Amino acid sequence: MWYLQVYAYYDPVAFQPGEEIRLTPIVGAMPEPILAEDVTGIDSDSSPIRFRACFTTPLSLAMLSETYVAYTGAEPLVAPGWFDCFDAMAIGTALERGEALAFLSEPDIHPGVDRVVAVFPDGRAFAWHQLNDSFKD
Template sequence: MCRCLPPDRSGGGSVNAGKLIVGAILIVAVAAGAFLWYTAERAFYEPVAFQPGAEIRLVPLTGDQPEAIVVEAVEGIDAISSPIKFRACFTTPLSLAMLTETYRDYPAAEPLIAPSGFDCFDAQAIGQALESGEALAFLSEPEIHPGVDRVVAVFPDGRAFAWHQLNGNLAE
């Protein structure tokens, strides 16, 4: 007498299909994550060329028209995909005392995080320096885009940073 095992009906084939489906989902998730990272960190950003007429400017206390200030070693990035992607790093020989006596401050300055590839701009360090009073913020260009101001923060050693920030005018 033969004691043969009945055919396997445990669904072993569906286990392999399940592994394939999970594997496919993981591959799609990794690809989507890489795409999102690329669009947030690399895509759309272009270096900004600063030439005469595209200088770093500040709004004086006695007027509304921004004036160019003396700057050196300007590095900048921007993107046409959003009005708040602009960031710049530079130095200025102007003292904080002279700047505060001549140009409008910007009390609600909150630097925005820059892409990791733009190493000179550390939003967290700039924000802490602004909160502690080590650095001071100035209005650079009001309404550079609707609802957006350009802000400049300057440190006592002449290091300076610029970014675009929402100003709340479009909240209505």
């Protein structure tokens, strides 16, 4: 049972080159690809909130903030221990302290679920799915 919960339901994500990570622009409604490098991710068909990804971006926080929709209430979800590039506690703490910024990647990527991206000043970035307000009501 432990193996099933921790390993069996996750698969590596196959990202399309040039379409790995998208953000929603302030002007316009369609998410657009951003520069992302060393993208690695996991997902599962068993739940729409099991997606996690780690990557780097050369884009500055200033540029991202002026161009893309900020995401309020970002709460990264814990990843399996073996996916060690994603530390939900560290990401969450950095967001709370303003040491990283969260952006809307894709709204309603599944019904009631948004894809969120957090970016640090040094270019480290992380993505996950979380329930949005439409699902929480």
